[in-house]
Amino acid sequence: MSITTTGPQGTGKDERVTKVNPLRSLLVRPEMGAIAGSIAVWIFFAIVAGNSGFLTLSGTATYLSVSAELGILAVAVALLMIGGEFDLSIGSMIGATSMIITILSAQFGWNIWASILVAVVFALAIGFLNGYLVLRTGLPSFIVTLGSLYIIRGVTIGVTRALTGRTQVGGLDLAPGYDSAHAIFASPITIGGASFPIEIVWWLVIAALATWVLLRTSFGNWIFGVGGDVQAARNVGVPVKRVKITLFMMTALAACLLAAIQAITFTGSDVLRGQDNEFLTIIAVVVGGTLLTGGYGSAIGSVFGALIFGMVRQGIVFAGVDADWYQAFLGVMLLLAVLLNSYVRKYALEVRR
Helix, strand or coil, X not given: CCCCCCCCCCCCCCCCCCCCCHXXXXXXXXXXXXXXXXXXXXXXXXXXXXXXXXXXXXXXXXXXXXXXXXXXXXHHHHHHHHCCCCCCCHHHHHHHHHHHHHHHHHHCCCXXXXXXXXXXXXXXXXXXXXXXXXXXXXXXXXXXXXXXXXXXXXXXXXXXXXXXXXCEEECHXXXXXXXXXXXXXXXXXXXXXXXXXXXXXXXXXXXXXXXXXXXXCHHHHHHHHHHHCHHHHHHCCCCHHHHHHHHHHHHHHHHHHHHHHHHHHHCEEECCCCCCHHHHHHHHHHHCCCCCCCCCCCHHHHHHXXXXXXHHHHHHHHXXXXXXXXXXXXXXXXXXXXXXXXXXXXXXXHHHC
C-alpha cells in the first residue's frame, strides 16, 4: 500500500518541503550588505569626485592599495571573529615585527630573508601565546589581547630606543637580499600606465584561500562550530583548542606579512606603525557581515568591508572634503553595519525555518 502525504490544500506535495526564493537566499548571505555598500560608495564618489581622478586607473590603484593594507588583516581577523574571538594585538604586532626586520637587517647586517623568518617565528609565538592564555585562563580574548597590545608596543619602543636611540629606523634598502624581497613584497604591477602595488595581489590571494578554507574544508566547519556554540562543537569532537590557537596564530602571521610589506616598501620602520589598525580591522570585518558574537560571517565580506574603507578614505581626498569627516564616517558606518547585520541574521533564521 502506498501513502501520499498531502499539504493543507490537498496538492499532493509534502508540506515539509519549503521552497525558498533564490533572491531571499542571496540576500541573507553575510557579505551582501558590504557588497551593496561598496557599490553605493563607488557610485557616490564616481559622481562627486569622478572628475578629480577617482575613476582613473591611478585613482583606482590608490584606493585599492589602502584597502589591501587593511584587507590583509581583515581576512584573518574575520576567521578569528567567526570563531568567536578578538585580537587587539595585531596593531602593535605590525610595529614589532617590522622593527625586528629593520633592526636585524639595517643595523646588524642580517640578510633580510633571515630577518623576516625571525619576525614570522616571533609573530606565531605571540599568536600561540594569546590563544593559549585565552583558553587557559578563560578570560575574554578582548582583555587578553588588549594586554598583549600594550606589552608588545611598550617592549618594542623600549628595545628600539635601547638599540638605536630612536623610534624610527631606516636603511633597509641597503640590507642583503633587499632586491629579491622587494620583488616579492613591494614591486608594482603596471596596468595601463598605473602602478598597482603587489600587496593587492597578496590581499586577493589570501581572501581566496580563506574563503576556500571556510567553505570547502573541515577546518572551516570547525571555525563556524566553535564560534556558534563552543560546547556543542566540543561535544561532537571538534578540537576547540587547536582551532582557536591556530586562528590567533593566523592573525599574528597576517600582521607580520603586512609589516614586511610596509617595511620593505618604505625601507624602514616606526615603532608606532600599525597603531589603531586593530580597531579599523574589526570595523571592516563587522561591516563585511561578520557578527561580533561569532559563528556567522565570511572572508569575502571582509574584502568588501576593507574596500569600502579604501574608497571612502581616498574618495574624500579626491572630492576635496575635510579629512576630519573620515572619523565621523567610521562611527556611523560601524553602527549601521551592526544594526544591518543584526536584522539580516534574524531574517536568515526566519528563512531557514
